[in-house]
């Protein structure tokens with residue numbers, strides 16, 4: 001007797017090997033049998049004829065740590081994501097240290113939805129809260145270097161003292177002991193960005209005792225790309241941490257031609273024997289908080305200090321001059337995607353909004369940020385389609401959504417989030433595999449499953465084989481697609497028939513289920529939980 005029998009599907013096992021027609025039998029959370037024409041009874045039998053059966057997708061870059069405490073990540077589950085690597089870009093809801101707790105919470109008020117911040121303090125209590133609140137997917141976690149630096153040093157732009165470095169290292173060790181897989185940085189986001197390379201090396205060093213990871217939103221994705229990739233690789237080389245370069249891209253047309261050199265740096269590091277890889281989302285637009293367009297120095301002291309600078313005419317002039325000098329971009333390509341205080345801005349471009357008020361774009365931005373209490377997100381159309389396809393085709397590149405998890409009725413609260421939140425995985429399989437033929441289906445599935453599991457050391461997931469965990473997606477390769485658009489993102493994918501996590505349906509016949517089979521996966525070398 002089986003719990004679930006999946007018959008007649010084309011199995012793509014996640015290793016990159018070609019598909020085979022095979023049945024799968026599941027008992028509890030495990031794949032117990034694979035074979036042609038498995039006999040026997042099951043509580044549920046699925047006829048998967050015409051469908052692909054693949055391992056559950058592993059989202060290598062998720063910001064759902066800022067949304068999961070408030071509710072399920074339906075937008076990821078309905079794409080087929082059964083494991084999410086959360087805690088990216090240096091910014092995480094934990095650990096919170098008592099002296100700086102309220103400042104850090106205040107600074108993260110613009111991330112995701114409203115969170116029950118009083119329910120955790122250190123990283124372990126945060127993970128416990130996630131587990132208690134119930135999960136539709138498995139969680140692999142990283143802790144943010146920005147959060148740790150803010151915890152120890154506040155929003156100071158100064159260099160860390162030796163004592164402060166020791167205090168940050170102690171925090172890193174503590175999060176690793178709680179089960180984190182490593183540390184992430186977001187080196188365009190203050191206060192994490194105030195750290196020098198040398199400081200980062202010291203702070204990342206403790207992860208290597210845990211065979212841990214260094215994930216980085218690198219210091220520059222524009223003209224500074226090559227130095228930024230080299231810095232991430234150096235940190236890996238000097239600490240021994242395994243490196244992941246997050247959402248690999250190069251921003252703005254004038255920089256597009258340097259991408260090949262960036263990928264060559266990764267190839268060289270791999271040839272040297274290092275563990276360096278990257279992830280990508282399948283869109284030509286990025287998304288971030290509008291306040292990130294302000295100069296780095298304008299963030300010192302955290303949110304109250306930023307708001308004060310935005311109100312001061314002299315500081316405004318200095319910010320405008322620095323922004324014009326440093327930025328490769330164009331306001332015509334920057335669309336407001338979320339502005340709870342002025343939702344009429346959502347879906348409109350900054351250049352157009354500034355024109356309608358007769359302001360310089362920067363002045364419009366300052367006024368808008370002030371009146372929104374900094375709570376404005378933007379989508380920026382700055383990536384080349386050719387580059388995107390080149391990154392996606394690279395053998396060391398996996399797939400990451402770079403998204404929060406949303407419930408499908410979240411439009412009112414969340415504005416127009418980047419459609420990657422709803423369509424990343426189906427878009428790779430539909431647009432890039434089936435429609436454009438950029439990579440074969442087996443390769444795409446490998447990037448979403450086996451390759452990601454191998455990177456994270458998840459030996460019992462990411463592949464289909466007898467004895468492994470039953471995380472599975474059944475999808476129709478002819479129908480899979482991503483209807484979510486920039487104008488109308490809250491749309492589930494089509495063609496995803498079933499999603500099974502730890503042997504339980506989280507999507508059945510295209511419908512989200514109420515089950516919560518997800519688990520917190522802890523770094524297996526942590527000595528105590």
Ligand SMILES: [Zn+2]
Pocket residue numbers: 088089186217246247
């Ligand atoms: Zn990022």
